[in-house]
Amino acid sequence: MVATALTKALTHPAAGAALDIEQISHAFDIDGAELPVLSDVSISVEPGEFVALLGPSGCGKSTLLRLVAGLDKPKAGRLREDEERIRRPHPSRVVVFQDPTLFPWRSVWDNVALGLEAQGILRSQRQRVDDALDLVGLSSFRNAYPHQLSGGMAQRVALARALVNDPKILILDEPLGKLDSLTRITMQAELVSLWQRKGFTTLLVTHDAEEALVLANRVVVFSERPARVKADIRVDRPYPRHRGDPYLADLRRQILGLLGLDATW
Amino acid sequence: MSTYSLSDGLASGAPRTSRAPLLATWIRESGVGVLASIAWIAFGLSCLWWEDVGDWSRTHSLGIAAFIIAAIALFGTVGADYLGSAGQALHKRAPWLVALGAFLTVWEVATAKFAWLPLPFFPPPQSIIEVYTDDLPKLLDSVFASVKLQLGGYLIGATIGFLTGVSIGWSRAVGYWVHPVLRFIGPLPATAWLPIAFFTFPSSWSASTFLIALATGFPVTVLTWSGVASVSNAYYDVARTLGAKPSFLVLKVAIPAALPHVFVGLFMGLGSSFAVLVVAEMIGVKAGLGWYLQWAQGWAAYANMYAALIVMSLLCSGAITLLFSIRDRLLVWQKGTVKW
Numbered sequence: 001m002v003a004t005a006l007t008k009a010l011t012h013p014a015a016g017a018a019l020d021i022e023q024i025s026h027a028f029d030i031d032g033a034e035l036p037v038l039s040d041v042s043i044s045v046e047p048g049e050f051v052a053l054l055g056p057s058g059c060g061k062s063t064l065l066r067l068v069a070g071l072d073k074p075k076a077g078r079l080r081e082d083e084e085r086i087r088r089p090h091p092s093r094v095v096v097f098q099d100p101t102l103f104p105w106r107s108v109w110d111n112v113a114l115g116l117e118a119q120g121i122l123r124s125q126r127q128r129v130d131d132a133l134d135l136v137g138l139s140s141f142r143n144a145y146p147h148q149l150s151g152g153m154a155q156r157v158a159l160a161r162a163l164v165n166d167p168k169i170l171i172l173d174e175p176l177g178k179l180d181s182l183t184r185i186t187m188q189a190e191l192v193s194l195w196q197r198k199g200f201t202t203l204l205v206t207h208d209a210e211e212a213l214v215l216a217n218r219v220v221v222f223s224e225r226p227a228r229v230k231a232d233i234r235v236d237r238p239y240p241r242h243r244g245d246p247y248l249a250d251l252r253r254q255i256l257g258l259l260g261l262d263a264t265w
Numbered sequence: 266m267s268t269y270s271l272s273d274g275l276a277s278g279a280p281r282t283s284r285a286p287l288l289a290t291w292i293r294e295s296g297v298g299v300l301a302s303i304a305w306i307a308f309g310l311s312c313l314w315w316e317d318v319g320d321w322s323r324t325h326s327l328g329i330a331a332f333i334i335a336a337i338a339l340f341g342t343v344g345a346d347y348l349g350s351a352g353q354a355l356h357k358r359a360p361w362l363v364a365l366g367a368f369l370t371v372w373e374v375a376t377a378k379f380a381w382l383p384l385p386f387f388p389p390p391q392s393i394i395e396v397y398t399d400d401l402p403k404l405l406d407s408v409f410a411s412v413k414l415q416l417g418g419y420l421i422g423a424t425i426g427f428l429t430g431v432s433i434g435w436s437r438a439v440g441y442w443v444h445p446v447l448r449f450i451g452p453l454p455a456t457a458w459l460p461i462a463f464f465t466f467p468s469s470w471s472a473s474t475f476l477i478a479l480a481t482g483f484p485v486t487v488l489t490w491s492g493v494a495s496v497s498n499a500y501y502d503v504a505r506t507l508g509a510k511p512s513f514l515v516l517k518v519a520i521p522a523a524l525p526h527v528f529v530g531l532f533m534g535l536g537s538s539f540a541v542l543v544v545a546e547m548i549g550v551k552a553g554l555g556w557y558l559q560w561a562q563g564w565a566a567y568a569n570m571y572a573a574l575i576v577m578s579l580l581c582s583g584a585i586t587l588l589f590s591i592r593d594r595l596l597v598w599q600k601g602t603v604k605w
């Protein structure tokens with residue numbers, strides 16, 4: 001028991017899982033009319049890759065993330081994690097929603113402990129909660145309630161709540177969207193260093209082309225609703241990346257062009 | 266610039282208060298306490314000065330007690346600095362002590378001394394004291410019977426209501442069957458069941474328990490249900506992606522999120538169950554404060570009625586206070602998110 005725990009700790013980088021999004025189409029019924037949201041989307045993500053999803057508002061990015069998480073079933077197509085069909089939510093794929101959605105009746109510590117508690121392993125793994133809180137720098141707020149946190153702190157608690165489960169795939173839906181630009185840049189750096197240390201596969205939805213380019217290996221650009229993959233761009237630059245990097249600036253112009261803004265931007 | 270002028274104002278303001286006459290400060294600090302003492306002395310005098318128009322045995326003791334309270338108020342006020350929190354508590358309640366002393370004085374004079382108010386219907390304070398001393402065993406028996414009945418019925422009703430509410434809120438199938446029944450039967454005042462209940466139940470005690478449980482159960486059910494139904498899906502999504510099973514979703518997501526609503530239901534249930542308790546005791550159960558009231562009315566013992574009413578209101582407000590403190594303990598997390 002101890003021995004396995006030790007080897008597990010040593011071989012820690014719980015390497016990310018591969019994710020296959022195969023010809024996914026999805027639609028919603030609104031008052032009997034069908035609203036197509038995703039149209040034949042295929043993305044194949046390597047283990048440990050950091051993929052950013054960019055697209056116009058309302059094109060279906062969050063919908064795709066919900067499908068990947070297993071919260072909803074696609075109308076057509078297949079989703080697989082490490083060759084296994086995704087049929088329902090599983091703690092190996094954790095979502096950080098755009099809204100932190102902390103449970104207001106739980107303290108910060110208890111919020112972070114949620115996943116371990118739900119899986120019935122909290123009793124033996126309390127240390128992991130402390131570690132996750134350390135990681136996001138909120139150990140001193142362990143007994144605070146969510147309403148006592150700032151927006152950025154709440155967002156970091158949501159991140160800790162996801163990371164404590166050692167996910168193989170981390171799914172982020174504009175997790176930094178509401179933060180001020182300073183906190184945002186700090187958290188971006190934290191995210192990259194976490195990802196590099198832990199090696200999970202990351203799927204990040206963002207509105208911000210610059211954020212996508214600073215963080216991701218790969219940027220997938222969607223069309224207007226119903227979303228199709230419009231471009232799939234590899235970003236081959238070492239980390240940490242510099243915002244003023246002319247290579248990235250060039251890619252940014254290209255991406256904004258794909259999103260329908262002219263090149264003067 | 267503005268900062269400077271602000272601190273200037275503060276600096277010039279400070280000495281002005283310290284220059285104020287000592288007497289004025291003392292009056293502001295202790296005046297109300299002294300006034301309270303005077304009010305109670307007045308009450309004591311009003312008891313002893315004139316002869317009673319009737320035959321009451323506690324007039325003298327009551328007057329002495331009033332003087333003792335007056336003395337406590339006076340020394341408590343003068344020595345407030347040495348009494349710590351007790352002195353502060355007295356200071357806070359001093360205005361109420363004044364009002365109470367004045368009210369008792371007027372009551373005493375208007376009833377026992379000059380009978381301005383028609384007598385058997387408006388008994389003087391000493392006759393109520395007489396009830397508490399001379400009729401204590403019966404009163405205590407009644408209190409005990411009422412508390413037992415109320416507590417049993419309330420706990421049963423609250424538990425069943427809570428469980429039903431959670432089930433309706435959670436399961437569509439349960440909702441399909443229970444919801445219409447609830448719609449149909451729930452709004453009926455529980456007292457309307459009274460005649461039927463006393464026929465069909467084996468004892469009047471079980472019938473009353475049923476009625477109290479019914480009066481409690483309906484608001485608790487409805488509010489628990491609406492609480493569970495209004496829990497945001499986002500919470501369930503979060504829990505599910507973290508590996509939560511359905512039992513976890515009910516026990517650790519739905520119920521804690523619905524708890525503020527549940528407490529509203531518990532408060533409403535408490536109120537309506539008091540009403541049922543008194544009616545049930547008056548009509549069916551031959552015990553308890555409701556019955557005591559009825560009995561006192563039968564004998565035209567008005568002092569006993571007032572005495573019982575006072576006890577009853579103390580019990581009801583005590584129950585509400587208890588429920589409040591339970592809520593405050595369970596819902597600490599709400600402090601700061603909503604206005605209490």
Ligand SMILES: Nc1ncnc2c1ncn2[C@@H]1O[C@H](COP(=O)(O)OP(=O)(O)OP(=O)(O)O)[C@@H](O)[C@H]1O
Nearest residue numbers: 028029030037056057058059060061062063064225
């Ligand atoms: N539960 C739902 N029922 C019906 N329609 C929905 C539902 N969820 C989303 N939609 C519709 O699907 C479309 C895509 O929604 P989605 O949330 O995926 O957009 P998005 O790309 O994440 O947008 P944003 O960048 O603004 O968050 C929207 O037009 C929305 O109206």
Ligand SMILES: [Mg+2]
Nearest residue numbers: 061062063173
């Ligand atoms: Mg979205």
